[in-house]
Amino acid sequence: MGEGGTLQTEVLIVGAGPSGLMAAMTLARLGVDALIVDGKEGPTRESRALVVQARSMELYDQLGLIDRVLAERTSAPGAILAFRHRVLGTVPLRRFGAGITPFPEIAVLEQSRNERILVDGLHETGREVLWRHRLVALEQPAASVVATLEGPDGPVTVRARFVIGADGAHSAVRELLGIPFEGVTNQHTFFVADALGATGLVDGYVNIRMAPDDILLSFPMGEGGHARILGVVRDDDLTAAGELPEALVRSRIARGFTVGYRESTWFATYRLHHRVAARFRAGGCFLVGDAAHIHSPVGGQGMNTGLQDAHNLACAIADVVVRGMPERRLDRYQVERRRVALKLVSTTDRMFGVVTSDEGFAHFVRGRVIPALGPLGLRVIPPLIGVRRIFGWLSQTRIRYRMSQRVPSxxxxxxxxxxxxxxxxxxxxxxxxxxxxxxxxxxxxxxxxxxxxxxxxxxxxxxxxxxxxxxxxxxxxxxxxxxxxxxxxxxxxxxxxxxxxxxxxxxxxxxx
CATH class of the missing domain: 3.40.30.120 (Glutaredoxin)
Structure with a gap:
């Protein structure tokens, strides 16, 4: 506790989702004093983000948390491509990733479990999340950042050397800093259901189902037909109030894809956004995760990109605070990670646009080309592109940073x-x-x-x-x-x- 009741810390982390918790856990392991706060009552309860890619698994291994992740995750060796209910072939990602990483499979572990694992790991380091504390003001006097939090017992002032904004798409840190959040909103609405007793899917695999005017995506979440099912909402599916009856969705996927489920533990609709913050750094303040970039769920990249933002930044901060490097070391965070975000948003935006397009050509591709040439394409395209390259893109093990201003030799x-x-x-x-x-x-x-x-x-x-x-x-x-x-x-x-x-x-x- 500082003078006048002010809390003092090297780093204030605003937001205790996966990105904020990853930053807090990494800083704890590196010996940097940090305080993490969140306006919520506790960790997320909804499943939300789902896939943990190989690169993120490697980070969990570094932090000593991999055994817990492996014990709780559902493993998928690859993806199944199908036209309606007819299987066209398999993308064997586990085989593609052999020799590249210790974790070549797709690990399905919902956001709520990721958060719980990180919260428990943080507790074991002697640190806790300060829940029910919402950021309301942010100032940057010389060589420090002063934050005002609204807590259950009134205002709390925190003076920190650095602030990490990990507070999601509606980031208070980003808004208080006045950083533009540039991008677009997808024209489509999507549904998501965490289903129990799912039938009609290939068990244990990611399922990608195509139809001329529809698409369905599913991820295995455990035994007993537990699966995440996603799809596009048609405008005529919505009620006058703009709501989507779940019964209508169940009827539609049964007719179109021969997929059904007994009940859902979570059903929601949402709009997709593709946005990247104009800056990831403003003085002593930084943005990570959804506060810095949001994009479509194609490839299961979102949560993973945020985890890797946080890990990258925490290591850079420790270089400054612990190793005594000059603060210019922190400039690399924005240079390295914003470039990753821009490329990811551009790629996923294009991919999702092709998959969900209502244009006649897209209908032709989904309805005629994919069922006719899909099996051949699955055999021919990976060797042409390179299976290691495909795995590297999806698993985020292929990212490259420019380490010097000089032109590489x-x-x-x-x-x-x-x-x-x-x-x-x-x-x-x-x-x-x-x-x-x-x-x-x-x-x-x-x-x-x-x-x-x-x-x-x-x-x-x-x-x-x-x-x-x-x-x-x-x-x-x-x-x-x-x-x-x-x-x-x-x-x-x-x-x-x-x-x-x-x-x-x-x-x-x-x-x-």
């Missing part, structure tokens, strides 16, 4: 390692659980790996040569706490360098 472009998440070799991810800067060698001389790391004051790890050949034995790699490769250096150059010399690219990264 020809060797860096060929190597295609710097700026990407560290390639998984089968046993090297255990080292990432320390959430620290590290020097890695994969067949490089152990003494050289140790010497460079010691000179930089970071961890070092020696591994056997990469069986997939993505990490080279003639290179040293500098790995950030978030698991991305920040720089590489030649072993030959390191061996020739004086004992106190370190690669310039490594020193540049550690200087912020």
């Amino acid at each position: 020809a060797s860096q472009r060929r190597d295609d390692i710097v700026g990407k998440r560290l390639a998984w070799t089968g046993d090297n991810y255990d080292a990432l659980r320390s959430l620290s800067w590290q020097v890695h060698g994969y067949g490089a001389p152990s003494w050289l790996v140790a010497r460079v790391a010691d000179r930089l004051g970071v961890e070092h790890h020696d591994f056997a040569p990469d069986p997939h050949g993505r990490l080279r034995a003639d290179r040293l790699y500098l790995v950030r706490p978030d698991g991305f490769v920040a720089a590489e250096a030649s072993v030959a150059a390191g061996e020739r360098a004086p004992g106190d010399a370190v690669p310039a690219s490594f020193r540049e990264q550690l200087a912020g």
